[in-house]
Amino acid sequence: MSAIVFDKVWKEYGDHIVLEQINLEIAERSFVALVGPSGCGKTTFLRMLLGEERPTRGKIIVDGVPLKPEPDADRGVVFQRYSVFPHLTVLGNVVIGREFEKSRAFGRLFGRARRQAEEEARELLSAVGLTGHEAKYPAALSGGMQQRLALAQALMRRPKVLLLDEPFGALDPGIRSEIHVLMRRIWNESSLTVVMVTHDLSEAFELGTRVIAFERPRNRPEELERYGARLSADIPTPPSSAQELSKGATITRDIEVWPKKVAGSPGVHKPNGHAAPQS
Amino acid sequence: MRAINYRPGRSWRLALALLPFALLLLTYIIASDIRLSENPNDKLLPSFAKMGEAIDAYAFKPDTRTGNYLLWQDTYSSLTRLIIGLGISTAIALVLGIVVGLLPVMGATLGPVVSVLSMVPPLALLPILFIVMGLGEASKITLIVVGTSLKLIRDIALRVTDIPREQLIKAQTLGASTPQIALRIVLPQILPRLIDSVRFEIGPAWLFLIAAEAIAADSGLGYRIFLVRRYLSMDVILPYVIWITLLAFLMDLSLRLLQRKAFPWFAEARTA
Numbered sequence: 127m128s129a130i131v132f133d134k135v136w137k138e139y140g141d142h143i144v145l146e147q148i149n150l151e152i153a154e155r156s157f158v159a160l161v162g163p164s165g166c167g168k169t170t171f172l173r174m175l176l177g178e179e180r181p182t183r184g185k186i187i188v189d190g191v192p193l194k195p196e197p198d199a200d201r202g203v204v205f206q207r208y209s210v211f212p213h214l215t216v217l218g219n220v221v222i223g224r225e226f227e228k229s230r231a232f233g234r235l236f237g238r239a240r241r242q243a244e245e246e247a248r249e250l251l252s253a254v255g256l257t258g259h260e261a262k263y264p265a266a267l268s269g270g271m272q273q274r275l276a277l278a279q280a281l282m283r284r285p286k287v288l289l290l291d292e293p294f295g296a297l298d299p300g301i302r303s304e305i306h307v308l309m310r311r312i313w314n315e316s317s318l319t320v321v322m323v324t325h326d327l328s329e330a331f332e333l334g335t336r337v338i339a340f341e342r343p344r345n346r347p348e349e350l351e352r353y354g355a356r357l358s359a360d361i362p363t364p365p366s367s368a369q370e371l372s373k374g375a376t377i378t379r380d381i382e383v384w385p386k387k388v389a390g391s392p393g394v395h396k397p398n399g400h401a402a403p404q405s
Numbered sequence: 406m407r408a409i410n411y412r413p414g415r416s417w418r419l420a421l422a423l424l425p426f427a428l429l430l431l432t433y434i435i436a437s438d439i440r441l442s443e444n445p446n447d448k449l450l451p452s453f454a455k456m457g458e459a460i461d462a463y464a465f466k467p468d469t470r471t472g473n474y475l476l477w478q479d480t481y482s483s484l485t486r487l488i489i490g491l492g493i494s495t496a497i498a499l500v501l502g503i504v505v506g507l508l509p510v511m512g513a514t515l516g517p518v519v520s521v522l523s524m525v526p527p528l529a530l531l532p533i534l535f536i537v538m539g540l541g542e543a544s545k546i547t548l549i550v551v552g553t554s555l556k557l558i559r560d561i562a563l564r565v566t567d568i569p570r571e572q573l574i575k576a577q578t579l580g581a582s583t584p585q586i587a588l589r590i591v592l593p594q595i596l597p598r599l600i601d602s603v604r605f606e607i608g609p610a611w612l613f614l615i616a617a618e619a620i621a622a623d624s625g626l627g628y629r630i631f632l633v634r635r636y637l638s639m640d641v642i643l644p645y646v647i648w649i650t651l652l653a654f655l656m657d658l659s660l661r662l663l664q665r666k667a668f669p670w671f672a673e674a675r676t677a
Contacts (some may be wrong), residue, residue, distance in 0.1 A: 178574055199580035208569035211576075212674035213593045222589060223579040233585035265673035276575075283579055 129154035129319045130175070130287065135184035137170055144170050148184070150338070155389040157313055157320045159334030161327055166340040168323045172291055175321060176203055188287065199227070202280035206292040209276035210264045216275055217260040220247035223282030250278040254308060270301035277312065288313075290322035294329065306333060314389055335387050451640040459640040475629065476648070482624040484652070486542060487614050490549025494610075495603055497554045502561025503591055508583075512562070519558050527552035528616055535621065545617040552613040553606040560602040565591055597668040604660050607653055615649075 130152040137145040144167040152158055160168040173179040174186060177197045186193040188200070197203070210219050224243035225235045235243055251257055254274040264272055273293055280288060294302045294309075310333060313320050324330050330337045413421055437450035451459075464476040504511045505519065531548055538544040568591060576586045615627030622628040626649055633641045664671065 176574065176578070197574050197577035199578060201578055203575060203578045205571040205575070208571040209575055211572060211590060211594075213668070213670050225589070226576070226579050226581040226585050230582065231584075233581065233589040263670040263673060265670065279575075280578065285578070 129156075129189060130321075131185075131187040133185045133187065135174065135181040135186060137167065137174060137179065138182045145340075152319060152321065152336075154319055155317065157333055157335045157387070157389070158322070159330035159337045160321065160323045160340065161325070161330045161337060162340030163342075164325075166342055168340045169291060171340070172289055172321065172323050175287070176201060176289055199283045200285055201287045201289055202283065202285035203289045203291070204273065204276045204280055204293040206295050209293075210272055210279060212264050214263075215260065216251065216256060216262050216264070216267070217244060217247055219264065219275055220250055220278050220282050223279060227283065247278075247282065250281055251275075253312075254278045268301075270297050270305055273297065273305060274308065277308070281312065281316065284316070286317070286319065288318045288320045290320065290324075292323055292325060295325055302329070309333060318389075331383055334383050335389075336382055448637045448639055451643070455640045456644050459638070460644050463641065463644075476645075478624055479626045479629050479645075480648070480652070482622075482628075483614060483618065483626040486545050486618075486625070487549065487610055490546045490614070491553065491603065491606065491610050493546070494550045494554040494557060494606070495599065497550070498557030498561050498602075499592075499595070499599060501558045503565055503587055503595060505558065506562035506565025507587055507591055516562070519555055519562075523555035523559055527613060531617060531620065540621040545614065545622070548613045548617050549610050553610050556609075557599075557602055557606060561595060561599060564595060564598045564602075568594060597664050597671040600660050600664040604657050607656050607660075611649065611653055 130150075132148045132150040135145065135148040136143070148171070160171060162168050170179060174181055175193070177194055180195055203209075211222070214222060221235070221240070221243045222233070224246065225233050225240075228239060228243070229235050248257070248260065251260065254277055256271060256274055256278065259267065259271065264275065267275065276293070294305055297305065306329070312318070313333075322330075322333065433450065434453075437452055440447045440450050441452060460476075464474060467473060468475050501515065501519075505515050506512065527548060530551060531544075534544040534547050534551075538547060572590060573586060576590050581589070614625075615630070618625040618627030619631040626645055630642050630645050
């Protein structure tokens with residue numbers, strides 16, 4: 127069973143075609159990395175998956191159900207910036223997920239319910255290595271710590287799908303490799319399907335079980351408006367797009383990463399950042 | 406060293422800040438001295454001794470006719486009107502600003518009408534307010550509300566739309582409903598910015614207050630200034646103006662302190 131299916135999805139803004147004919151199946155528990163040049167629509171792709179943007183044509187199906195047209199708690203997200211709330215402490219940023227869930231009217235928990243939520247939040251914070259920073263405001267944290275906090279915050283509602291929009295793009299290389307280890311552990315230990323947009327090819331191959339490249343096959347200035355970016359997935363290509371393929375309309379890559387990483391198996395997260403193939 | 410790189414130290418900064426005040430004072434003393442030496446009865450630039458007498462008579466001695474201490478009574482009436490007016494205006498702006506800024510439907514409905522109404526010169530409405538509401542407190546307070554609330558609404562709505570889109574999306578992925586987002590994400594981030602907006606409206610609020618008091622009132626700082634104008638009593642007017650300025654400055658200062666104390670995250674987040 128596939129967790130996420132893109133069925134002939136197009137995205138256009140007025141006359142401007144951003145993505146065309148996206149057919150894709152993303153298996154449950156996979157870690158998909160989306161790569162491609164700037165402006166090729168990978169962020170638009172992620173936003174559609176998030177529910178922030180609606181496809182102009184086609185359908186997105188998650189676990190057999192069409193995607194709701196707005197973001198909700200099924201899909202967690204971490205953006206490159208502004209992911210955490212500046213007016214809440216580190217602990218408050220994580221607790222708020224549970225507060226939204228349990229206190230429908232005011233989004234605020236008190237007494238025992240709050241202590242329980244705080245307990246859970248502390249566990250998540252220690253999992254991302256932020257123990258001892260609970261009382262700080264995000265502005266007092268470094269960029270890497272803010273992204274760790276954003277991850278803990280996103281995991282509080284136990285989403286099925288975690289969407290990452292260049293989450294580690296602004297971090298120093300050292301910090302980045304640390305957070306890669308963390309990211310792989312999170313993916314491995316929780317039942318998550320992860321879709322990540324990244325600029326960094328090595329990051330894509332290091333973390334991803336599958337790397338998908340977006341490219342605009344027609345890139346002349348006069349063509350930019352009318353031809354969107356495409357990809358061809360590893361599913362039988364429908365005839366219509368096969369025709370276009372024969373016109374040389376698309377250059378696409380969809381790469382399964384080797385050695386194979388399987389979520390939940392031991393040895394997927396090694397501190398040196400390389401997965402050991404399982405025998 | 407280039408001029409743009411020369412930064413004064415702490416004590417220099419204080420001295421430089423005081424310098425213009427000292428110059429203003431000095432200019433006044435010299436000018437007043439020149440006029441008074443020509444005509445000791447000159448009323449236009451009274452000496453500080455003369456102003457001291459006036460302050461004593463208005464602030465520390467009961468009025469012979471009514472038995473009230475005029476300066477304090479005037480201050481009390483004016484501040485009451487000002488604070489009630491600004492309070493109502495702030496409350497309206499907070500609710501409508503968040504609604505207009507956060508909900509596209511409400512933005513489409515109320516945005517244009519607020520923009521147009523905020524262009525109406527409030528003082529031009531004063532006669533209407535006097536006709537409709539009479540000459541009492543209500544019309545003066547309403548003038549302050551009308552004069553400040555529309556700009557505040559626009560300002561707050563703008564600041565709501567300034568909240569990064571990512572935060573609103575993030576809140577939704579945490580399962581937040583619209584009221585929850587308004588209460589837990591937008592409102593707390595708007596409050597410190599609201600204080601900034603209100604600080605900028607203190608000046609206009611005083612303007613409308615004094616204008617209303619000048620036309621019809623029986624007490625108030627603006628009323629007193631315009632009353633004693635008939636007798637060219639600069640010895641009363643000047644201390645009153647300085648007192649009003651001081652009050653406005655203190656209001657501004659206390660709002661700034663409130664912002665710093667109540668929203669410790671704000672200063673850091675603003676620079677980050």
